[in-house]
Amino acid sequence: MKSKASAPGKVILFGEHFVVYGVKAILCSIDKRVTVTAEKTNERKISINSKIGKLDLEADKSIFEINSPLKPFYYLANKAIKNENSGIHIEIDSEIPLGAGLGSSSACCVAGAAAIFKLFGEISKEKILEYAIEAERTIFENTSGADCTVCTYGGIMEYDKNNGFKKIEDEPNFQLVIANSNIEHSTQSMVSNVKEFENKNKEKFSELSELESKLVEDVLKLVKENKIDEIGEKINQNQKYLEIIGISNNELTKMIKIGQESSFGAKITGSGGGGCIFTLTNESNLQQVLKKFKDSNYECFSSKIDFKGLNTF
Ligand code: PMV
Numbered sequence: 453m454k455s456k457a458s459a460p461g462k463v464i465l466f467g468e469h470f471v472v473y474g475v476k477a478i479l480c481s482i483d484k485r486v487t488v489t490a491e492k493t494n495e496r497k498i499s500i501n502s503k504i505g506k507l508d509l510e511a512d513k514s515i516f517e518i519n520s521p522l523k524p525f526y527y528l529a530n531k532a533i534k535n536e537n538s539g540i541h542i543e544i545d546s547e548i549p550l551g552a553g554l555g556s557s558s559a560c561c562v563a564g565a566a567a568i569f570k571l572f573g574e575i576s577k578e579k580i581l582e583y584a585i586e587a588e589r590t591i592f593e594n595t596s597g598a599d600c601t602v603c604t605y606g607g608i609m610e611y612d613k614n615n616g617f618k619k620i621e622d623e624p625n626f627q628l629v630i631a632n633s634n635i636e637h638s639t640q641s642m643v644s645n646v647k648e649f650e651n652k653n654k655e656k657f658s659e660l661s662e663l664e665s666k667l668v669e670d671v672l673k674l675v676k677e678n679k680i681d682e683i684g685e686k687i688n689q690n691q692k693y694l695e696i697i698g699i700s701n702n703e704l705t706k707m708i709k710i711g712q713e714s715s716f717g718a719k720i721t722g723s724g725g726g727g728c729i730f731t732l733t734n735e736s737n738l739q740q741v742l743k744k745f746k747d748s749n750y751e752c753f754s755s756k757i758d759f760k761g762l763n764t765f
Contacts, residue, residue: 456765457566458487459603460758461548462555463628463721463730466671466690469646469697470664471596471613473657478620478668478675479598480608481758482628486546486559490529490567493539498529502544511539515590524561524587525568531583532568540568549751551636553722558599561587566764577604577762592640606761610672622676624757626683628730629715629741631752633703635726642699642723649697660693667693684716684732691719699724707750714744730755 460481467477493499500507500522507522511530518526529540542564548556561584569575569583584600598611608624611617650657667686674683691708694700700708704720711718711731718731733741738754745752 453571454489454491455567455570456487456489457563457570457762458485458765459559459562459566459762460485460555460606460760461559462599462602463630463755464553464598465608465721466668466686467664468720468722468724469643469694469699470661471598471611472594472643472646473650473661474613475661475664476610476612476668477596477598478608478610478671479602481602481606481761482554482630482755483758484547484554484755485758486544486548486556486563488525488545488560488563488567489543490564490571491541492571493541495539496533496537497539498526498533498542499539500525500529500542500544503546504550521591523590524557525564527587527590528561528564528568528583531586532572536572540571542568549632549728551638551727552632553637553720553724553727554630555599555603555722557591558584558588559603561585562600562603562762566762570764580604580762592643594640594643602761604762607759608675608757610668620672620675622678623759624675624680624683625678625734626680626716627733627735627738628755629711629733629738629745629752630721630728630730630755631707631711631745631750632728633707633726634751635701635703637723637726639723642725645725646697646699657697660696664690664693680716680732680734687717687719687732688712691717694720694724701725704729707745710744710748710750711741714741
């Protein structure tokens, strides 16, 4: 018996890092997906196959013994077969660039939780999200949970750690161009760097958090009114706050400049230090923005908001 699920990647439009400290963020899921296929096996083993590697281990090991980027899948499979007399084989197929701030690990956790637990009966989206966040915590303990939430429910949403998410029902009329620095980054270490900044600059950080909160509230109004120029300006403003907390670098700044000069606005998405930036575009400038990045030899693609979220089949 096989079970299959897919989940979208995501972009953090506003509020990464600050969201870890309780500030509201705005996220959307994108039309690039991870698909996970899970299958029960007779042998009490957990085997995982993906482009980034393989894992083939006996079940019932402590999660602390596992040293692999595929650890969240092991965690989920082991949890699912705890009271079962079987093993699990998992296949992962992803269109989302890895370690690039596009939610590839969260989409893996969400699609993984759904495919694996569906082997043993019906399971609600709420429960899938709960297990996905648990699995993500095996590689990144302090996750705000924002990424897994948007990968589960899709669309565009506001999210805060204490109150959870609220979908934004207006369907904004924009497209994103996502450009990859191809510099790998670790969310865990970028979040630690920001923690260090916060420790050393308490007052400044709390001032920035307030500014970020105000910016997010302004954007929520602008989205309703579909004011793309003004949303773009807020994106550029958010980028400035991210630069102050130290998550940008020369390469990202160069990319942001290209984006800001050719679109409505551009900023980093995710933890920074590498990974991707996005620009806000519509039909009037989409092709021109793509050309600018391509001419400068950056890997880039256009992306629409995914409104489906987790899909099981
Ligand atoms: O893993 P990334 O690069 O998509 O970044 C996650 C977003 C952070 O706000 C930096 C951390 C979090 O858990 O929200």
